Amino acid sequence: MPAFKTIDQLDVAGKRVIVRADLNVPAKEGRVTDTTRIDRSAQTLKDLVGKGARVVVLSHFGRPDGKRNEKYTLKPVLAPLSQAVGVPVIFGEDCIGASAETVVGALRAGQVALLENLRFHAEEEQNDLEFAKKLAALGDVYVNDAFSTAHRAHASTEAIARLLPAAAGRLMQAELEALGKALEQPKRPVAAVVGGAKVSTKLDLLGNMVAKVDMLVIGGGMANTFLFAKGVAVGTSLCEKGMAETAREILRKAAAAGCEIILPTDAVVAGEFKEGAANSVVPIDAIPADKMILDIGPASTETVVVKMASCKTLVWNGPLGAFEVKPFDQATNAVAQAAARLTEAGTLLTVAGGGDTVAALANAGVEEKFSYISTAGGAFLEWLEGKTLPGVAALAQ
16 A cells, blocks of 8 residues: 555645545435435545635546436535535536636635536546646645545546645545555454355455455355355355356465365255245255255354454455345344444454445444444455555555
């Protein structure tokens, strides 16, 4: 992870500060339905306002395919952003050109402007340098506070950072510091919980994890593939049988790296995947041919909880079972709640994120109790996979 500046190291009084935020929030009929990303972006904007900066906020919104489309206007974000920051936010009808220049030129110290959707211009996703120069002309300093878009080399995340003095915003800083503590300079032993449906979507992640952690708990549908690879009959469970040799190769890599792989020893099985389906707990070597595994069993859950108690760091990505459908959320809930208790006791650093993980931890009631939960899906996953994130690399001092 590169060394990077933060906004504490910037002299921003009176200066135009371009902040790349991720305000790509859920909206319905012109109203924002979840303000989490807006609220998380607010601290950077508040700090810059407090330092007397003239703040220019850039963001994408949806997928307008490089053309102006009012369905994807950022206007619905204006009111909740103003409320979160505590000052009225001015709106610019475009992110470049005369209208943007007029809005930014009129800003006074401590004021904030939100410019229209970056993706109304195809050049944004093309990482076009000329487009980045037009964005950069609106500011004196660049702050990237959108870790969730850092895995994409776009004009507003990568090219612009090479044109202006650049720093990480509060959200980006928190994310990078949490991830650094989790896998780059972790306190050991380090455990990882990796769940989800398919091994094929997490090959790079698993390959990177076994080289970095001391204990890897594999759950969800992907555990079935590993069990099948070890000769276990998994009934009608979701299973990528064609990935069996790949799973065996990951097991060999783990053994060579001294990483303990923890697979279920018992399972909750049912004949159908629906809420309240008749279910039973069986040993992993006794899965009925007409049943499917929908959660790890209580003995497996207890094993994970006990082993986790001896760890200092936990990285979590993906549920252990089909948590969306009760009662198949029990193992995920129990392990998450145990991790939360250890976090509150100060003995375990817990960092989680990606895809269904945030929803699974919210379902367990622990979304406020982990050390850090990332709302960045793809960027969090690519970081776990050991990949360089262009938006982060561009901030390197």
